[in-house]
Amino acid sequence: MATSPTIGSYLIRRLQDYGVRHIFGIPGDYVLGFYDQLQNSPLKVIGTTKEDGAGFAADAYARINGMGAVCVTYCVGGLSVANAVAGAYAEKSPVVVISGSPGMRERIDDPLLHHKVRSFSTQKEIFEKITVASAVLDDPDTALARIDECLAACWQHKRPVYIELPRDLVDVRPRYPHRAVTRERQFDPRALKEAIGEAVARLNRAKRPVILADVEVHRFGLAEELRALTERSNIPVAVTILGKSVISELHPNYLGIYEGAMGRAEVRAAVEDADCLLMLGTVLSDVNLGIFTAELDHGRAIEATSELISISRHRYDRVDFAQFVHALTRAKLRRHRSRNLAPAPKPPVGEPRDCAITVTRLFDFIDERLSEDMAVVCDVGLCLFGAIDLVIHRKTEFIAPAYYTSMGFAVPASIGVALANPRLRPVVLVGDGAFQMTGMELSTVVAQGLDPIIIVLNNHGYTTERFIKDGPYNDILNWRFERIPEILGSGWGRAVRSEREFTEAWATACAYRGRFSLIAVELEPFDHCPALGRLGERMARNLSQSK
């Protein structure tokens, strides 16, 4: 009879089944045994400088690869990664969190072992709130089934899961053989048929239908279906900020980014006046809805997400989101006449001048220079609002924590992007404040031989917050960002002030391969793009109303 695999080796094999090739993290004594197993496996361990960096990298990796993983030690590592995992939960990114922990034999009599917070279950209880499934593999005979369940839940819900490995069980084999199970949810084909019938009738009757596409179209790999759907039906597509890049922004049916009153008026009008709005994979958050300035009439909407399928004010149970989109794409949809709603092409940016560069011009120059093989990885702040208007050419080219908005995402996320798809060169847009949080993860960039282009928008502080409420708490120490390559012994850096200096530095960075480039762009503390002005105003109003 074939012997069962050890718990550790089974977990490694199942991660590979789901396409995971890299795992991010930092070891510690409670997880060293599993690290040894990882080291001797086909999975590549990517050590980061801090666990939150590993979390952001795994999140970005998951967004492109379909699943990502972190491996950390008990509590000191696990709780450091919790914020990044919370972001992955909020934005539906399938990250597997693996944490080592004290062995089961060590737990007898509840001793005070290092890293323990309150009880041995404290870390698991915290992760229960920010994952869709969690398990402590404390019983060898059920461990393999628990691994299957967690990974299936991660895959199905596109959200993080937590797996805790007591250190004395990593090399243990269950007594009974186990067959890997990929649990499928039960759906009702009759409900799907009925939902499609109703959706098609409404779309075919409509005179001004619009599709509003969001993040789940990315996560469930439905970007091609979306393209086919709009091309067959000729229904125009708007996207949310979180869904940005789900369709080529050069597509003739692309309308633009919808964000309520915060966004472009033409996009708002088309979406809100639609007599049938097909909302695909939408997250109805404040950021996505322009701080709730959106006026969407659910009576005229068809809403399909992994959590619900509803048409007008009634809902269909047991209908799978992906199957719904597949079926709709293949259904008998009438071809609507073109309404010429595509945004007018941007005027040419013109030659760079010797004058000080502004935020608006900076984004214009980047926009004109982005190429097909680049992925924009964006942090929180001015960079995110400026990036709304960047023209993204293909799918998954824009990665940002646009809903959870945790600063410090972008530099570590660029590592996940580059490892998930080595053909993509990350262009990181990050504020000086956010860079100071996790920018030293460039150390991992150097260790892995990656070559992102990092653009630091240096406006000497927390400009986004200055627009909501200013005070000395928004000032931060000015770093010599361009000299970071000296500390790391690798890379190329330059501080720029004028348009000409920026475009020259960009050209140098593009030609400089194999190592990172860092361009620190000096900006005025109150210089901003129109989107941030509108948002700051709205948030300041909300702040004063909440008192």
Ligand SMILES: Cc1ncc(C[n+]2csc(CCOP(=O)(O)OP(=O)(O)O)c2C)c(N)n1
């Ligand atoms: C982890 C985290 N801490 C605090 C905040 C609150 N916050 C939102 S924007 C911002 C300022 C960002 O500063 P910077 O990165 O320099 O970008 P800028 O707004 O100046 O462009 C802060 C502190 C946050 N979003 N995330």
Ligand SMILES: [Mg+2]
């Ligand atoms: Mg700043």
